[in-house]
Amino acid sequence: MENAKIRITSFRDLFVYQSSYGLMLSVIFKVLPRLPVCERNDLQNQLRRSCKAIPRLIAEGYAKRQQRAGFNKYLEDAMAETNETIVGLTQCADIYAIRGAFMNEVIDGYDKVVRQLYKLNLSWRTFKRREPRNDVNETCIDTLIK
Numbered sequence: 001m002e003n004a005k006i007r008i009t010s011f012r013d014l015f016v017y018q019s020s021y022g023l024m025l026s027v028i029f030k031v032l033p034r035l036p037v038c039e040r041n042d043l044q045n046q047l048r049r050s051c052k053a054i055p056r057l058i059a060e061g062y063a064k065r066q067q068r069a070g071f072n073k074y075l076e077d078a079m080a081e082t083n084e085t086i087v088g089l090t091q092c093a094d095i096y097a098i099r100g101a102f103m104n105e106v107i108d109g110y111d112k113v114v115r116q117l118y119k120l121n122l123s124w125r126t127f128k129r130r131e132p133r134n135d136v137n138e139t140c141i142d143t144l145i146k
Contacts, residue, residue: 011062016116020054020082023109027051031089031106034098047088053081054113068124075121082114 011017027047035044061074089107092098 011059014058014062014120016113016120017055017058017062019109019116020058020078020113023106023113024051024055026102026106026109027085027089030102031092031098035092035096039096043088043091047085047092050081050084050088054078054085057081058117065124071124072121075117075124079114079117079121082110082117086110086114 006013008014028051032044032047057074057078061071061078064070064074086107089103089110093103093107
């Protein structure tokens, strides 16, 4: 696989958003229905909230990407929600014996998401923005004036 650069024009272009959104659908439609009714007001609700929060925080943070600290805060909150989701899924596996390759893939997927969020957060902190280029406009203006 080559390292082609992809232009990011929306939060939907971020691989971490795409991954977290897909995993959220897996949790809601394939994991939560397997929990017993007694967990409806506890583990099920908590997992539903935490897995839905991750793509929402990425999207909201992306809207504040011009504010370096703002975007970083949302990425850190998304990491916290991802960790919470991993713990909840691990509890499902251990307490209610919801195991197997699928559950391992979902937990591993969220582990990858938290690492992606960490790297994106770190990259964004050290990213050097280019200054707006005024030289093109100044050259055009100089040509018009002469």
